Amino acid sequence: MFGSPSRDLPQRFAFVLLPEFSMMPVTSAIEPLRLANRAAERQLYDWSMFSVDGQPVAASNGIVITAVGNLEAIGEHATVVVCGGIDIQKHTDRRVINWIRKAARRGMDIGALCTASHVLAEAGILSGHRCTIHWENLPGFSEAFPDLDVTGSLFEIDRDRFSSAGGTSAIDMMLALIGKQHGPDLAAEVAENILHSPIRHQSEHQRMSLPARIGARHPKLVSIIDQMEQNLEEPLSPSILARQAGLSTRQLERLFRRYLERSPKRYYLELRLRKARSLLLQTDMSVINVALACGFSSPSHFSKCYRAFFSRTPYRERGLPSMDPTLPEVAAE
Known part of the structure; x- marks a missing residue:
């Protein structure tokens, strides 16, 4: 269950990068983990980048990220984070859908950054779970998946599923994870280090007033x-x-x-x-x-x-x- 103390340290995160993924949510998710390791002076978290076919992936800003392997290289004890961005429907292919379904059957924690909630919904693993997506995609997502419990929150953590709306909301989601697993003092120290104050609650709205x-x-x-x-x-x-x-x-x-x-x-x-x-x-x-x-x-x-x-x-x-x-x-x- 996402947020429960990990049995083994470091807790391993597998970031699955889809073509044209948004860079900011990915770095917003990784940096709190890195700084938590630094503040705790031990390896609490570990992360690696994967792609569908193991090849490098270009983000929506044109920066190309090297993957350490394809989907089959992801260990079964990893926490999976699917990373989406522009034209998510175009990049939701059968390979990633089938793999996500298989990972869900194995009981893996699976989450989404930005528009990747669409991929998890297509795979059918969000039924009965709260989820969120970037506000710009919210109308279309709600029309496409009317039976899902979709919110306009910054992020949602519901048992073994989690999602953040994109942008800097992944910072708050990871700070919530760090606080739950290793205490609010460590989360506060990480937030201060990245000049992110106050830590936002998941129920806060994405858009400005x-x-x-x-x-x-x-x-x-x-x-x-x-x-x-x-x-x-x-x-x-x-x-x-x-x-x-x-x-x-x-x-x-x-x-x-x-x-x-x-x-x-x-x-x-x-x-x-x-x-x-x-x-x-x-x-x-x-x-x-x-x-x-x-x-x-x-x-x-x-x-x-x-x-x-x-x-x-x-x-x-x-x-x-x-x-x-x-x-x-x-x-x-």
């Missing part, structure tokens, strides 16, 4: 945008949004113009289109189903709005020719 994101703290504006974000599939009318906030529709309009320099209708549309782009790039949902999931009842209207905002049709976003006869083809970018 809504006022910080929109650059405004007007309470009614924040409340209205929160309602918009929670109702993308079935958009609320401006009159309903205004009434819920205790405003007239004219006051609502002025509020958005003053703080966001656009109308409420335009802002709401942009939220829905950005979610649509996320679903198009991160799921296998049909364009029609993406349109419905983002509050567009007409596929043609969705295509026109999408093209006007992103300068390409939803089909071309996926590298496909346009299927909407009302729209001209857009030159390849």
